[in-house]
Amino acid sequence: MSIQSRIPVTLVTGFLGSGKTTLINAALRSPALAKTVVVVNEFGEVGLDHQLFASSSDSVVVLENGCLCCTVRSDLVGTLNSLYHARQAGEIAAFDNVVIETSGLAEPAPVLQAFLSEPTLDGLYRVASVLTLVDAVNWPGTSEAHEESVRQVALADRIRITKLDMVTGDRENGSSLIGLDLRRINPSAEIAEVDWSSVAVGELLTSAGFDTADPRADPRPWLNVQAFQETANDHDACGDHHNHHDHDHARHAHSHHLDRKGIENFVLTRESPLMREEVQFLLDGIAQNLGAGLLRVKGLVNIAEEPGRPAVIQGAQHLLHTMAWLDRWPDSDHRTRIVFITQGVPKNSLKDIIDLLDRVSSRTFKARARGRKAAEAARATIQTE
Numbered sequence: 237m238s239i240q241s242r243i244p245v246t247l248v249t250g251f252l253g254s255g256k257t258t259l260i261n262a263a264l265r266s267p268a269l270a271k272t273v274v275v276v277n278e279f280g281e282v283g284l285d286h287q288l289f290a291s292s293s294d295s296v297v298v299l300e301n302g303c304l305c306c307t308v309r310s311d312l313v314g315t316l317n318s319l320y321h322a323r324q325a326g327e328i329a330a331f332d333n334v335v336i337e338t339s340g341l342a343e344p345a346p347v348l349q350a351f352l353s354e355p356t357l358d359g360l361y362r363v364a365s366v367l368t369l370v371d372a373v374n375w376p377g378t379s380e381a382h383e384e385s386v387r388q389v390a391l392a393d394r395i396r397i398t399k400l401d402m403v404t405g406d407r408e409n410g411s412s413l414i415g416l417d418l419r420r421i422n423p424s425a426e427i428a429e430v431d432w433s434s435v436a437v438g439e440l441l442t443s444a445g446f447d448t449a450d451p452r453a454d455p456r457p458w459l460n461v462q463a464f465q466e467t468a469n470d471h472d473a474c475g476d477h478h479n480h481h482d483h484d485h486a487r488h489a490h491s492h493h494l495d496r497k498g499i500e501n502f503v504l505t506r507e508s509p510l511m512r513e514e515v516q517f518l519l520d521g522i523a524q525n526l527g528a529g530l531l532r533v534k535g536l537v538n539i540a541e542e543p544g545r546p547a548v549i550q551g552a553q554h555l556l557h558t559m560a561w562l563d564r565w566p567d568s569d570h571r572t573r574i575v576f577i578t579q580g581v582p583k584n585s586l587k588d589i590i591d592l593l594d595r596v597s598s599r600t601f602k603a604r605a606r607g608r609k610a611a612e613a614a615r616a617t618i619q620t621e
Contacts, residue, residue, distance in 0.1 A: 242362040242449070243320075245334040245351065246441050249344045250369030251378050251385040255398040255430065259369065259437060260337055264303055268438025272333040273304045273319055275312070304331060312336070312347065313354055320360050333442045334361065343384050344368075344391050345531070348552035358557075364445030368392035369430065372400045375414055383579075389421045390499055390531045390577050391552065393445065393458070396430040421499045422577065423467035424460035448548045448560035455536055455548060456566055461573045464503050498580040499531075504590055506572040509540040514601040519549065519556055521593040522576070528553060529581045535574030549574065 250256050260276065263269050306319065322328045338344055344366050351363050368388045371378065378385045389395060395418055418427050431437070446458035510518070515537055523530060533551040537559070547559040578586055 242360060243332065243334055244364035244442075244444055244447070245336060245361050246364055246443065246445075247336050247338060247344050247347055247366045248369070248441070249338045249342070249366065249388045249392070251371065251374075251382060251388065253374060254369040254371040256337055256369055258398075258432070259430070259441075260335075262432055262434065262437045263335065263441050264305060266303075266434040266438040266441075268435070268442055269303045269333070269335075271303075271329070271331050272335060272442060273306060273331045275306055275315060275319075275334065275336045304328060313350055313357055316361060317356055333364075335441045343387050345387065345552045348391065352550075352552065352557040362447065362449075364447070365393045365443050366391055367394045367396065367440060368425075370395060370397050370414065370418065372397050372414055373402050374399075375417070379417065386421060386499060387531060387579065389418055389425075390579070392422055392425045394440070394443075395422070395425045395427045396440070397428070398430045400429055419463075419467060423463040423501060424458075424575065448562065451563040453562070454566050455546075455562065459534060459536055459573060459575060461503055461505075461575065464501055464575055467501070498582070499577070500579075500581060500583045500586050501575065501577045502583075502586050502590060504535075504572070504574045504576070504594060506538070506594070509538040509543070509570075510572060510597075511540045511601050511605070512542075513604075514597050515539065515547070515549075515559075517600065518593055518597040521597070522590060523551075523556060525589050525593070526576075526578055526581055526586075529578050530576065531579055532577040533574065535572070537572045537574065538570050546570070 248256055248259065260274060263272075264274060304319075306315065316334070319328070319331075319334075323330055336347065338347060348363060348366070351357050351361060368391070370385075370389065375385075379389075397414060397418075415427055418425070446455060447453050519533075522533075530551075530553055532553075533549065533556060535549045537547040537549060539545070539547050539559075542561065544564065546562050546565050548562060549559055550557050576586070576590065581589070
């Protein structure tokens with residue numbers, strides 16, 4: 237299969253009770269998912285309506301709208317490989333999308349890593365979107381007690397808030413406070429209240445996302461550097477308690493528990509192009525120094541050896557995917573911009589680590605470049621003598 241035709245995958249995550257099963261059930265009734273495979277842990281957990289069945293086997297249920305539903309038999313990689321080969325052999329209907337429901341206690345990072353590190357999966361599928369559901373009623377307590385829920389938000393591309401209708405008091409203010417929490421953890425994610433309509437659910441779970449193989453793809457919404465910068469400014473302003481109104485005090489108090497979770501983000505920007513070796517050196521150093529505290533990395537990089545073709549990098553935790561290349565820059569801004577979302581690394585330490593590694597890599601590779609030029613000049617002098 238060519239990289240251009242890899243099948244897009246949407247990962248659905250969220251803590252226990254956030255509404256994943258309700259979303260999956262709504263999806264299975266949506267005509268938009270006619271050519272979609274929905275992978276779940278157990279059919280029983282989803283509570284499939286048997287009236288929807290057209291046919292079934294031990295591992296795959298075919299629904300009346302054409303959607304396929306299957307369970308993870310032993311491991312996800314094996315399940316997805318089997319599905320693809322069954323599709324190619326005509327044993328199951330052709331499908332254009334895959335939706336994977338993760339366990340409520342699971343983090344999406346290992347699943348993301350599987351798609352980044354398994355050559356077989358990487359050749360057949362690509363992660364189009366990580367969708368995280370957040371329970372508005374229980375979010376404050378859940379995020380306080382369970383770090384998994386915070387990391388689910390940190391790794392999301394899209395976040396949908398559920399159960400807002402059950403929030404006591406001012407619903408609009410409650411939504412705003414939860415939104416501030418979520419935005420602080422993950423500034424670039426698309427955050428909205430969930431829409432359970434068939435059309436909305438269908439769109440949510442079959443979105444193509446940002447596809448590096450599409451020459452027309454625009455990486456700017458995916459990277460959304462501006463959101464990180466705005467959130468950083470807002471967070472810095474929170475340090476000045478004397479100038480806050482009562483509502484600002486409430487906002488700060490509401491999100492204070494997130495300080496203890498240690499979620500931080502940082503944007504590395506470079507004006508001049510980087511050599512390919514320099515990028516690898518920098519990213520390897522960051523991964524080694526931050527370790528498991530590095531939750532997500534994504535960026536657009538100006539590589540000196542590839543003028544006019546920006547490189548896209550992305551990773552989950554310490555695992556970084558091989559660089560992909562776009563055919564062109566989306567606008568006149570050709571700066572390197574790399575976003576890091578971390579946990580357990582103090583903001584100042586995070587900035588110091590990345591700045592130090594950036595300076596070391598820059599000096600190291602500039603010195604190497606000077607050495608190569610000097611060697612070439614020496615060789616040229618010898619040849620002319």
